[in-house]
Amino acid sequence: MTDLEFDIIDELYFVTAYKDLREATELSDEMLKTNLINMARRGWVRVYRSVDEESELDKLDLENDFQSYFYLASKKGLFEHNSQ
Numbered sequence: 001m002t003d004l005e006f007d008i009i010d011e012l013y014f015v016t017a018y019k020d021l022r023e024a025t026e027l028s029d030e031m032l033k034t035n036l037i038n039m040a041r042r043g044w045v046r047v048y049r050s051v052d053e054e055s056e057l058d059k060l061d062l063e064n065d066f067q068s069y070f071y072l073a074s075k076k077g078l079f080e081h082n083s084q
Contacts, residue, residue, distance in 0.1 A: 015072045
């Protein structure tokens, strides 16, 4: 896990809106998008359509709609984060 991924997971202990995550991490949209997509594909981050509606990755358009979703660290992501 990179330092950047560590910092992102650090903000995802609770379901978090993209705009709040961007504000907390102070990353550019492109940098945050790239990392979130990679982390979601690894199973470290879960993606939600709304605060209480998790969705499967293959049913989402993360490339184009990443700003409209909510994010949460998965158990696997938290394990990686906490073993650093």
